[in-house]
Amino acid sequence: MSNLVRVTINEERCKGCALCVRACPKKIIELSKTKINAKGYRPAEVTNMEACIGCTACARTCPDVVIHIEKD
Amino acid sequence: MAVLFEKTKLLTDKQFHYCPGCHHGIIHRLVAEVLDEMNLQGKCIGVAPVGCSVFAYDYFNCDMYEAAHGRAPAVATGIKRAVGNDTMVFTYQGDGDLASIGTAEIVHAAHRGEKIVTIFVNNAIYGMTGGQMAPTTLIGQKASTCPTGRTEEWSGMPIKMSEMLAQIPSSYYIERVAVNNTANIAKAKKAIAKAFRYQMEGKGFCMIEVLSTCPTNWGLSPVEAIDWLENNMIPYYPLGVYRDKEAE
Ligand code: SF4
Ligand code: SF4
Numbered sequence: 001m002s003n004l005v006r007v008t009i010n011e012e013r014c015k016g017c018a019l020c021v022r023a024c025p026k027k028i029i030e031l032s033k034t035k036i037n038a039k040g041y042r043p044a045e046v047t048n049m050e051a052c053i054g055c056t057a058c059a060r061t062c063p064d065v066v067i068h069i070e071k072d
Numbered sequence: 073m074a075v076l077f078e079k080t081k082l083l084t085d086k087q088f089h090y091c092p093g094c095h096h097g098i099i100h101r102l103v104a105e106v107l108d109e110m111n112l113q114g115k116c117i118g119v120a121p122v123g124c125s126v127f128a129y130d131y132f133n134c135d136m137y138e139a140a141h142g143r144a145p146a147v148a149t150g151i152k153r154a155v156g157n158d159t160m161v162f163t164y165q166g167d168g169d170l171a172s173i174g175t176a177e178i179v180h181a182a183h184r185g186e187k188i189v190t191i192f193v194n195n196a197i198y199g200m201t202g203g204q205m206a207p208t209t210l211i212g213q214k215a216s217t218c219p220t221g222r223t224e225e226w227s228g229m230p231i232k233m234s235e236m237l238a239q240i241p242s243s244y245y246i247e248r249v250a251v252n253n254t255a256n257i258a259k260a261k262k263a264i265a266k267a268f269r270y271q272m273e274g275k276g277f278c279m280i281e282v283l284s285t286c287p288t289n290w291g292l293s294p295v296e297a298i299d300w301l302e303n304n305m306i307p308y309y310p311l312g313v314y315r316d317k318e319a320e
Contacts, residue, residue: 005076017093017294023254041092057254059077063097064088069076
């Protein structure tokens with residue numbers, strides 16, 4: 001079954017603070033192990049979009065308001 | 073397709089200059105969302121402080137004014153008395169601004185029962201100037217001007233602004249909240265919305281104190297800073313309603 005929720009993180013504006021990592025109840029957000037953005041931060045990434053329940057905890061916790069969430 | 077979360081239009085597109093994980097960004101978003109949800113764009117004027125949030129006027133997509141250090145409540149008083157009750161006037165101030173150089177202004181604004189809302193961000197340190205001890209710095213907490221930790225003998229006890237202002241007869245609504253988890257973020261937003269509603273109804277002085285991290289000057293990672301806030305700040309600065317005249 002494909003998941004209907006889509007979490008989009010603006011990687012260039014992310015500051016890699018990991019507050020979204022802490023907030024996600026499904027533990028599906030990590031700081032990137034491969035990317036560094038122009039600000040010098042490791043941006044947050046959703047590792048398993050299928051498991052997302054669309055709770056918006058990550059977006060409500062992000063101090064830089066860089067997370068956008070949609071549901072099909 | 074439904075949008076579950078999007079950035080409110082009451083925040084401009086400008087990127088916050090705040091450090092990674094700093095709670096100012098969350099608090100800005102809550103204020104902006106409440107302004108948006110209450111349709112206050114064009115009907116509100118904010119007053120920015122001196123301190124880390126000095127550039128708040130660049131981030132809120134509404135009319136903003138910049139006050140001298142600590143003087144935001146005095147400036148807001150003048151604005152409110154000039155524009156009248158149809159305009160919601162708020163100040164956004166940190167603890168270095170409100171609880172130190174601006175203590176006289178906030179105390180007298182509350183005493184006069186000024187019809188303004190103050191959003192008071194307490195992170196127990198001077199952020200912008202590099203982590204000096206503030207009146208709100210906790211006992212034992214290290215800062216650049218107390219490198220071995222604050223002591224009661226030398227500096228007295230940290231100032232509790234909400235408790236103090238709640239004693240003032242003309243204060244209408246005083247609540248202390250935090251944004252350390254999603255449940256508390258929701259409560260903080262409710263408190264801000266209540267304060268703004270009281271202002272639109274022409275009620276008296278309201279202050280929402282929001283406990284906040286300062287990971288950089290506390291010398292902690294953003295996630296460790298939340299743990300520190302939970303283990304140290306909340307026990308000394310208990311969350312809750314300190315005054316609500318409507319409920320009395
Ligand atoms: S919406 Fe909820 S479950 Fe999905 S990534 Fe964000 S915090 Fe995790
Ligand atoms: S909370 Fe926001 S800024 Fe911090 S790591 Fe997550 S997406 Fe990036």
